[in-house]
Amino acid sequence: xxxxxAKGGRKAATVAITSNCFLTIFNILVGLMSxxxxxxxxxxxxxxxxxxxxxxxxxxKIGQRPADEDHPRGHxxxxxxxxxxxxxxxxxxxxxxxxxxKDKLLDPSLITVPTIYAALMxxxxxxxxxxxxxxxxxxxxxxxSPAIVADGQHQRTxxxxxxxxxxxxxxxxxGFPILDPIIGLIIGVLILKTAYDIGKENLDNIMGKVxxxxxxxxxxxxxxxxxxxxxxxxxxxxxxxxxxxxxxxVKVDGKQSVDEAHKIVHTVEQNILxxxxxxxxxxxxxxxxxxxxxxxxxxxxx
Numbered sequence: 001x002x003x004x005x006a007k008g009g010r011k012a013a014t015v016a017i018t019s020n021c022f023l024t025i026f027n028i029l030v031g032l033m034s035x036x037x038x039x040x041x042x043x044x045x046x047x048x049x050x051x052x053x054x055x056x057x058x059x060x061k062i063g064q065r066p067a068d069e070d071h072p073r074g075h076x077x078x079x080x081x082x083x084x085x086x087x088x089x090x091x092x093x094x095x096x097x098x099x100x101x102k103d104k105l106l107d108p109s110l111i112t113v114p115t116i117y118a119a120l121m122x123x124x125x126x127x128x129x130x131x132x133x134x135x136x137x138x139x140x141x142x143x144x145s146p147a148i149v150a151d152g153q154h155q156r157t158x159x160x161x162x163x164x165x166x167x168x169x170x171x172x173x174x175g176f177p178i179l180d181p182i183i184g185l186i187i188g189v190l191i192l193k194t195a196y197d198i199g200k201e202n203l204d205n206i207m208g209k210v211x212x213x214x215x216x217x218x219x220x221x222x223x224x225x226x227x228x229x230x231x232x233x234x235x236x237x238x239x240x241x242x243x244x245x246x247x248x249x250v251k252v253d254g255k256q257s258v259d260e261a262h263k264i265v266h267t268v269e270q271n272i273l274x275x276x277x278x279x280x281x282x283x284x285x286x287x288x289x290x291x292x293x294x295x296x297x298x299x300x301x302x
Contacts, residue, residue, distance in 0.1 A: 004143065005143040005144075005145065008139045008142060008143040008145075008148075009057060009060040009061070009139075009143060009145060009148060010057075011139060012057075012135075012136045012139040012140065012148045012151070012152075013053055013054075013056070013057035013060075013148075015132060015135060015136065016049065016050075016053035016056075016132065016136055016151060016152075016155065017050055017053045017054065019128065019132050020046050020047075020049040020050045020053060020132075020155075021050055023043075023046045023049075023125060023128060023129075023158075024043050024046040024047045024049075024050065025043075026043075026121060026124075027039055027040070027042050027043030027046055027121065027125065028040055028043035028044070028047075030117055030118060030121040031043055031118065031121075033115075033117065034114045034115040034116075034117045034118035034121075035112035035113060035114050035115060035118070036112075036114035036115075036118035036165070036169060036180060037100070037101070037104060037111075037112075037180055037181055037184050038114075038118075038164070038165045038168050038169075038180050038181070038183040038184045038187065039114070039118050039121060039122065039165055041097045041100070041101070041184040041187050041188070042125065042158065042161050042162065042165060042187060044093060044096070044097065045093055045097065045158065045161065045187060045191060046158065048089050048090065048093040049151075049154060049155060049158070051089055053151050055082050055085050055086055055089070056082055056083070056086060056148060056150060056151040058082060059078050059079045059080075059081060059082020059083070059085075060079055060082070060145055060148060062075050062078035062079075062082075065078075079145060079146045079205075080146055080202040080203075080205035080206045081202075081206070083146055083150040083198055083199075083201070083202035083205075084199060084202050084203070084206075086150055086151070086154065086195075086198060087195045087198050087199040087202070090154065090191050090192070090194060090195035090198070091192065091195045093191055094188045094189070094190075094191035094192040094195060095188070095192075096188075097184055097185075097187055097188035097191065098185055098188035098189065098192075100184065101181045101182070101184035101185035101188060102185070104180075104181035104184070105178070105181050105182070105185070108178060111177050111178060111180060111181060112177070112180075113172050113173060113177045113180075114168075114169045114172055114173070114180060118165070118169050119166055119169045119170065122162045122163075122165040122166035122169060123162075123166060125158065125161075125162035125165075126159055126162040126163060126166070129155060129156070129158040129159045129162060130159050132155055133152050133153075133155040133156035133158070133159065134152075135152075136148060136149075136151055136152035136155055137149055137152030137153065137156070138152075139152075140152055144243070144278060146201070146202060146205055150198045150201070150202065153194065153197065153198060154194055154198065157190050157191060157193075157194045160190055161187045161190060164183045164186050164187065164190075165183055165187075167179075167183070168180050168182065168183035204239075205239055205240075215237060215244070215276070215278070216235050216237060218276060219232070219235055219237070219246060219248065219272060219276065219279070220232045220235060220248075222268075222271050222272050222275050222276065223248060223250050223268050223271070223272065223284070224250075225271070226250075226264065226267050226268045226271050227264075227267070228252060228253065228256075228264050229250040229251070229252060229264050229265075229267070229268050230250065230251045230252070230289060231250065231251045231289075232248055232249070232250050232268075233248070233249050233250075233251075234247075234248060234249040234285075235247075235248040236248065240280070243278055243279070243280035244278055244279055244280065245279075245280060245281045245282070246272065246279050246281070246282040246283070247282070247283045247284075247285075248282070248283075248284055248285070249284070249285045249286075249287050250264075250265070250268055250284055250285075250286060250287070251286075251287045251288070251289045252264050252265075252286045252287070252288065252289065253288075253289055254288030254289055261286045262286075264286065265284045265285070265286050268284045269282045269283070269284050272284075
């Protein structure tokens with residue numbers, strides 16, 4: 001699984017960085033040649049995609065490191081931290097784009113009417129960003145990497161930006177050139193919205209929020225299906241982004257020996273690790289069933 005994650009992370013980073021370098025150059029060049037500020041703003045945004053893809057991959061690589069003496073539970077939260085660094089980049093880029101768009105709106109003499117080449121570049125950008133974002137997000141979900149998923153979500157905002165740019169170019173050529181900087185302003189707001197969403201998700205990871213309510217129920221089901229283990233409870237899930245660490249209690253027959261109880265607990269741990277891949281480590285504590293178990297046995301015998 002670790003080799004598959006490493007391979008998937010490299011593939012996602014390579015595709016993201018290569019494609020975004022290509023889009024950055026063409027967005028800025030075509031934007032300058034065609035007189036479209038919105039397209040230039042999108043090029044600057046895409047340049048930030050290159051930086052965030054590098055950051056995401058660095059966080060992914062650190063998160064892949066095995067546990068050590070200083071980090072006994074691994075380095076998984078490095079991915080969520082890299083997601084927060086991406087948020088900082090997005091916030092700065094979004095602010096700069098909004099600030100420049102504001103200057104153009106306050107001084108209409110700075111506004112130019114974009115040519116048809118800007119529209120063609122916007123259409124091209126829509127299809128490229130759709131393919132890239134879907135590809136990166138799918139890889140991120142397959143290898144359960146918050147950093148890679150965050151990078152794909154960042155990439156997806158470029159689709160909406162390109163659509164907005166295309167609309168702005170068409171309307172500008174219909175006699176409303178002021179729409180071009182307005183679209184630039186919208187792009188800046190979209191970037192800030194993406195920063196908020198990514199920040200919230202990664203802060204939840206760092207704070208240890210359970211990734212899915214269904215996960216606890218699944219752990220409970222697997223534990224309770226283990227022979228001679230009953231009533232799994234006090235289930236604690238510690239989220240490390242790409243994996244979780246679990247602690248729980250199960251009830252066993254109080255008349256059993258310590259050795260027998262230990263074997264049951266060990267079986268519960270192995271079942272959870274084998275059937276729920278996201279669980280990297282699990283610790284199970286045995287509790288005696290007590291009188292209610294004896295009463296249940298008597299009823300079953302009758």
